[in-house]
Amino acid sequence: MVPLPFSLPFAALEVGQHLYWQLGGLKIHGQVFLSSWLVIGALLALVVAGTRKLERDPSGAQNLLEFLWEYLRDIAREYIGEKAYRDWLPFIGTLFLFIFVSNWGGALVPWKLIHLPSGELGAPTADINTTIALALLVSLAYFYAGLSRKGFRYFEYYVEPTPIMLPFKIVEDFTKPLSLSFRLFGNILADELVVAVLAFLVPLIVPLPVMFLGLFTSAIQALIFATLAAYYIGEAVHEEAH
Amino acid sequence: MTSWFLFAAATEGGLFDLDATLPLMAIQVVLLTFILNALFFRPIGRTVEEREGFLATSRADAKQKLAQAQRLEADLTSQLKEARQKAQSLVVDAEQEMDRLYRSALAAAQAEAYASREKARREIDRESKLALDQLVADADRLGDQIVKRLLAAT
Numbered sequence: 135m136v137p138l139p140f141s142l143p144f145a146a147l148e149v150g151q152h153l154y155w156q157l158g159g160l161k162i163h164g165q166v167f168l169s170s171w172l173v174i175g176a177l178l179a180l181v182v183a184g185t186r187k188l189e190r191d192p193s194g195a196q197n198l199l200e201f202l203w204e205y206l207r208d209i210a211r212e213y214i215g216e217k218a219y220r221d222w223l224p225f226i227g228t229l230f231l232f233i234f235v236s237n238w239g240g241a242l243v244p245w246k247l248i249h250l251p252s253g254e255l256g257a258p259t260a261d262i263n264t265t266i267a268l269a270l271l272v273s274l275a276y277f278y279a280g281l282s283r284k285g286f287r288y289f290e291y292y293v294e295p296t297p298i299m300l301p302f303k304i305v306e307d308f309t310k311p312l313s314l315s316f317r318l319f320g321n322i323l324a325d326e327l328v329v330a331v332l333a334f335l336v337p338l339i340v341p342l343p344v345m346f347l348g349l350f351t352s353a354i355q356a357l358i359f360a361t362l363a364a365y366y367i368g369e370a371v372h373e374e375a376h
Numbered sequence: 377m378t379s380w381f382l383f384a385a386a387t388e389g390g391l392f393d394l395d396a397t398l399p400l401m402a403i404q405v406v407l408l409t410f411i412l413n414a415l416f417f418r419p420i421g422r423t424v425e426e427r428e429g430f431l432a433t434s435r436a437d438a439k440q441k442l443a444q445a446q447r448l449e450a451d452l453t454s455q456l457k458e459a460r461q462k463a464q465s466l467v468v469d470a471e472q473e474m475d476r477l478y479r480s481a482l483a484a485a486q487a488e489a490y491a492s493r494e495k496a497r498r499e500i501d502r503e504s505k506l507a508l509d510q511l512v513a514d515a516d517r518l519g520d521q522i523v524k525r526l527l528a529a530t
Binding site: 261 | 393419420423427
C-alpha cells in the first residue's frame with residue numbers, strides 16, 4: 135500500500151458505531167439526539183423567525199412558512215379528505231418537516247468537522263431507531279384516527295369489501311410500519327454511504343453528482359413518508375358511502 | 377477501516393441496534409408536533425385562512441361595487457340621452473316659434489304697408505276727382521261766360 139503524502143481528513147468511514155449515552159439503565163444513541171436537536175433547533179428558529187409578527191401582506195420568512203403550510207395542507211387535504219385533515223395536518227406536517235430537514239441536514243451540514251469519541255454525526259433518519267419511531271407513530275396515528283372517528287366500526291375496514299381481505303389487512307398493519315421505516319432508513323443510509331465511499335475513493339468533484347442525487351432522494355423520501363402517512367390516516371377515517 | 381457492514385455482528389453497535397433511542401425519539405417527535413402546532417400550523421393557518429376570507433369578501437364587495445357602478449352608468453347614460461333629446465326638441469321648438477313670429481311680423485308689416493298705400497291712393501283719387509270736378513265746373517262756367525259774351529257781342 136502506497137502511503138499518501140498527506141492524510142485525508144475525510145477518509146475515515148464508520149458505520150454501525152454509536153456514541154452511547156447511559157440514561158438510567160438504558161442506552162441511547164447520543165449522536166442521533168445531538169443531530170436531531172440541531173434539526174429541531176433549526177426548525178424552531180425558522181418557525182419563530184417567520185411567525186414573530188404575522189401580517190396580511192407577508193414578507194420574508196412568513197412567505198416561506200405560508201408556502202410550506204399550503205404545501206402540507208394540500209398533501210393532508212388530498213389524502214385525508216376535507217373532513218378530517220385539519221386534525222392531522224400538524225402531525226403530517228411535522229413528519230415532513232422533521233424528515234426533510236433531517237435528510238438535508240445530514241447531506242448539507244459538514245458534520246465531520248465535529249469529532250465525537252465514538253460514532254459520527256449524520257442525518258437522524260439514517261438511524262433505524264428514528265425511522266422505526268416515526269413509522270410506529272404513524273401506525274398509532276392511523277389506529278387512533280380510525281377508532282376515534284368511527285369507534286369499533288373502524289374494524290369493518292378489515293372485512294371490506296369482502297372478508298377474504300381480513301388476513302391481508304392484518305398483515306398490512308405490520309408491513310406498513312416496516313416498509314415505512316426501512317424505506318426511509320435504507321434510502322438515507324445508502325445515500326450517506328455512497329457519498330462517503332465516493333469521497334473516500336475520490337475526494338474531489340466526483341461525489342458532487344451523487345450528492346445532488348442524494349439531496350433529491352432526501353426530499354422525495356420526506357414527501358413519500360408524509361404522503362403515505364396521510365394516505366394511511368385517510369384510509370382509516372374514510373367513510374364508505376353506503 | 378474494518379468492515380463497513382457490521383450488521384449487529386458485534387455485541388454492541390451495528391446498523392440495527394435498537395435501544396431506548398426509539399421511544400425517546402418518538403416522544404421527541406410527538407413533542408415537536410405539539411410545539412409546531414402551537415408555533416407554526418395554528419398561527420400560519422389562521423393567517424392564511426383569514427387572508428383567504430378577506431380576499432373572498434373583498435372580491436364579493438368589489439363585484440357588488442362594480443355592478444352598482446355599471447347600473448349607475450347605464451342610468452346616467454339614459455338620463456343623458458333623454459336630456460339631449462329634450463334639448464334637441466327645445467331647439468326645434470324655438471326655431472319654429474321664431475319662424476312663426478318672423479312670418480307674422482312680416483305679414484303684419486306688409487298688410488300695414490298695403491293699407492297705407494291703399495289709403496294714399498284713395499286720397500289721391502279723391503283729390504284728383506275733386507280737382508277734376510272743379511276743373512270741369514270752372515270750364516263749364518268759363519264756357520258759359522264765353523258763350524254769353526260772344527252772344528252779347530253779336
